Amino acid sequence: MLAYILKRLLLMLPTLFGVLLLTFVVIQFVPGGPVEQYLAEARAGAGGAVAEGGGLAYRGAQGVDEKRLTEIKKLYGFDKPAHERFWLMLKNYARFDLGRSFFQNKDVWQLIREKLPVSISLGLWTFFISYGISVPLGVAKAVRAGSRFDLVTTLLVLAGYAIPGFVLGVALLVVFGGQLGWFPLRGLTSGNWDELSWPARIMDYLWHITLPVTAMVMGSFAVTAMLTKNSFLEEIRKQYVLTARAKGLSERQVLWKHVFRNALIPIVTGFPAAFIGAFFTGALLIETLFSLDGLGLLSYESVIRRDYPVVLGTLYLFTLIGLVTKLVSDLTYVWVDPRVKFD
Structure with missing residues (x-):
């Protein structure tokens, strides 16, 4: 086990290096870098557009002198060759120094800490609601396989899965936020949240989080419910279940003492990845739609503005978390099923 863990940890290094190298190379060929955007904003702010010869022209169209351009490149670190900038970035990342934002004048770690509470709120609610409802539903569907209950719930679950979260979010906003006015249209809390009592704060927070969490839950809810059902059906048909029934055990004892542990192996081993993934993935469109300032929106705006740090x-951070989470998921197999051997 120790040798396997050490091997996996060592394999993370070339994986991280490959991801960062590929992204860094792609960035070099993307037009409209931070220097160009800075110059465009400077020109626009220098005088804007004025009438000239019956048309429009920029007052700042004269350009920027070479000395000023050199200072701007040095400010963003583009005065060095690409390979030198890449190795310097790797050295900083080895010390977990993620650099400083070009446009927000803050450390990347500070930005992540500021946006993380929103992502944690969405992720925790999505994770616990998805597993808290879909696992019992999947068990009920497996026990009643082929019944009307199974058919109706399957149709409802698949219908919810077929609707993209963003489309469902728009529908929820229009119906429950706009027409009925039951829920707020934006934000995680109200403007006067600091003035409210703690019970009122909790209710205000739940009032705001209901629609975005509902929109995010539907996709993962369907997958987990169907996976649970199929896992239980596969285990129920195995020989040891027939043997347990032949010994006179009740159906409840067979289900919860024998089938439950084996059927949950593919579900439990996915807990770490699902738990971490709920914080860092899939929330971009929902955050944009509901005006929630989280990590998804931060990443999107950084790509648009070419904020490379x-x-x-x-x-780098998300890839590292993903690799560690994958290792924990694989180790969970041994914890759940001791028969699994890594050799």
């Missing part, structure tokens, strides 16, 4: 810093 934030793009590469968050990519």
